[in-house]
Amino acid sequence: ERGRFEHFMLKEIFEQPESIRGTMRGRVQPATGTVLLGGLRERLDDLVRSNRLIFVGCGTSYHAALACRQLVEQLTELPVSVELSSDFLDRACPLFRSDVCVFVSQSGETADTLEALRYAKRRHALTVGVVNVVGSAIARITDCGVHLNAGCEIGVASTKSYTSQIVAIIMIALLLSADRLSKQTRRREIIDGLAALPTAIERVLMLNDKLRMLAVGVLRDAVSILVCGRGYQYATCLEAALKIKEVSYIHTEGIHAGELKHGPLALIDQEMPMIVFATRDNGYEAICNAVHQLLARGNPQRMIVVCSEGDGHFFQGLGVGTTLEVPHTADCLQGVVNIVPMQLIAYHLAVARGLNVDQPRNLAKSVTVQ
Numbered sequence: 001e002r003g004r005f006e007h008f009m010l011k012e013i014f015e016q017p018e019s020i021r022g023t024m025r026g027r028v029q030p031a032t033g034t035v036l037l038g039g040l041r042e043r044l045d046d047l048v049r050s051n052r053l054i055f056v057g058c059g060t061s062y063h064a065a066l067a068c069r070q071l072v073e074q075l076t077e078l079p080v081s082v083e084l085s086s087d088f089l090d091r092a093c094p095l096f097r098s099d100v101c102v103f104v105s106q107s108g109e110t111a112d113t114l115e116a117l118r119y120a121k122r123r124h125a126l127t128v129g130v131v132n133v134v135g136s137a138i139a140r141i142t143d144c145g146v147h148l149n150a151g152c153e154i155g156v157a158s159t160k161s162y163t164s165q166i167v168a169i170i171m172i173a174l175l176l177s178a179d180r181l182s183k184q185t186r187r188r189e190i191i192d193g194l195a196a197l198p199t200a201i202e203r204v205l206m207l208n209d210k211l212r213m214l215a216v217g218v219l220r221d222a223v224s225i226l227v228c229g230r231g232y233q234y235a236t237c238l239e240a241a242l243k244i245k246e247v248s249y250i251h252t253e254g255i256h257a258g259e260l261k262h263g264p265l266a267l268i269d270q271e272m273p274m275i276v277f278a279t280r281d282n283g284y285e286a287i288c289n290a291v292h293q294l295l296a297r298g299n300p301q302r303m304i305v306v307c308s309e310g311d312g313h314f315f316q317g318l319g320v321g322t323t324l325e326v327p328h329t330a331d332c333l334q335g336v337v338n339i340v341p342m343q344l345i346a347y348h349l350a351v352a353r354g355l356n357v358d359q360p361r362n363l364a365k366s367v368t369v370q
């Protein structure tokens with residue numbers, strides 16, 4: 001039921017404070033600083049003892065794993081890789097019994113991810129599902145797992161699943177590091193951040209009118225849009241670009257800020273809108289340098305900077321045309337906040353261009369063929 005919303009995509013974007021609460025309910029306990037995941041309990045010892053974590057998924061689910069890689073590495077101190085299901089299979093990636101493979105999928109039915117899971121089982125890796133649809137193939141075949149509990153997602157473009165997948169993977173990292181003394185301060189910061197996340201998202205949703213104006217203004221007739229960031233926001237760039245291209249059909253590219261000088265700067269002209277994630281974290285200085293590089297070569301009026309609350313004036317002072325101030329949170333959770341305005345921009349662009357928002361051309365909600 002779409003209720004008061006015109007499209008499922010918009011409804012699902014606005015549901016995120018609630019869907020994230022659903023993902024954390026009964027699992028994250030801020031009072032004691034603990035995380036409980038019933039679906040992993042029986043395999044917890046094997047998980048903690050593993051030598052390597054490999055996340056596998058397609059599209060948005062792949063981006064969610066990428067968004068968490070740094071945090072999972074930091075808390076578990078294990079090598080962590082993130083693989084596209086198709087490429088993982090193409091390479092017949094070497095796997096060992098001591099490996100843990102985490103399969104990330106909203107539908108739990110994506111053919112490449114399911115095939116990758118069967119491959120991992122043949123190699124005797126321990127398999128974990130991070131799945132939304134209960135009873136789906138990936139949920140049934142994995143050795144253990146965490147359901148997203150984000151509620152049914154109907155729009156073809158994945159929105160609330162992305163934010164819940166990030167929360168679920170972060171909960172897994174918190175659980176795996178529960179006994180590490182050296183990680184307790186960091187774990188506490190993240191658990192407090194998780195508790196405050198639904199309210200932070202409610203605040204970002206209040207930017208909706210401003211985002212609609214951007215979609216009918218500087219972005220609507222763009223031929224191509226560039227989205228730039230680094231660190232935790234690199235995954236946000238890729239996901240923002242995917243969301244915009246799949247529903248608005250405008251070519252959009254997510255670029256790591258560290259790569260700008262290695263080619264992409266040649267694309268910048270007076271026409272191209274540029275979106276930059278410059279929220280505060282330990283990469284802030286580096287991303288400010290990227291803003292300067294882009295301002296010098298492109299059209300400042302066509303630049304949109306997503307920044308932390310209170311930093312808008314600074315970027316406007318540099319000549320940036322539009323600033324979007326969002327609540328600050330723990331670095332590893334900032335992507336959950338920052339993707340929301342991008343989902344709304346994608347949505348309003350599709351509406352402004354008269355497109356079928358919930359059912360983009362050539363796409364299916366579950367990709368059950370390879």
Ligand code: F6R
Pocket residue numbers: 058059060061104105106107108109110113156157158159242243246365366367
């Ligand atoms: C993009 C999108 C797709 C899916 C991908 C994987 O908005 O929805 O990229 O994320 O097809 O689907 P699941 O998560 O069901 O395995």
